Amino acid sequence: MSAAGPAGLDKVVASAAEAVADVRAGASIAVGGFGLVGIPWFLIEALLEQGADDLTVVSNNCGVDGAGLGLLLEKGRISRVIASYVGENKEFARQYLSGELTVELTPQGTLAERLRAGGAGLGAFYTPTGVGTLVSEGGLPWRYDAEGNVVLESPAKEVRTFHGQEMVLEESIVTDVALVRATVADRAGNCVFRASTRNFNPPAAMAGRLTIVEAERVVEVGEIDPDEVHLPGVFVQRVVALTPEQAAHKDIEKRTTRERTS
Structure with missing residues (x-):
């Protein structure tokens, strides 16, 4: 018995690069997050470095110019997108309207349910x-x-x-791979998502045949109360532990400020 329980239960891998090393060209990938909130920043960057192309991406949106899935898009790695909202990415619009990208727009709740249903074994x-x-x-x-x-x-x-x-x-939707970000995960892959990061991450994770989680904090099995688990580890195959600096990386699309009044 290891600290994580029975042999084979420890799903933590050494790095994001190792976690995505076998993602093949032409793969379908479900990606969690909403806009830039709760997206798997470092798994996306690792996939960008890995070089897989001709990807079908299933996500609420496709990032923004210069961030998130927008990075893969700019490098021409994505050939098809199944999404709900694409309004803040000029490069996305350019590729779509110029015939470089296939886009299947789907109502937001329908998309979430298509992913969840795929993970639950439902056909439609x-x-x-x-x-x-x-x-x-x-x-x-x-x-x-x-x-x-x-x-x-x-x-x-x-x-x-x-x-x-x-x-x-x-x-329903079942993908070859799912990339998600969790607030806390244990070594067996049980996950907790904080606040609005619990948006598309759980259904995206369920839909993947191979699900990879980057976690802001990794704990031992048993440290998460079973009642607090949002995603059971049965849906997860690999866990990447982020550094404190990586865990703090949480951009948003727009920052709106105003003068303070006394």
């Missing part, structure tokens, strides 16, 4: 969100060509009535 689910719009009827532009013509658009989806309300069928 019905939701009223999007009924009567291009989400259900098809025709959302997924890809343009260099001249601005739509060359790929979303298909129509099945709609059925449940309890007197029309609902659209949405497929």
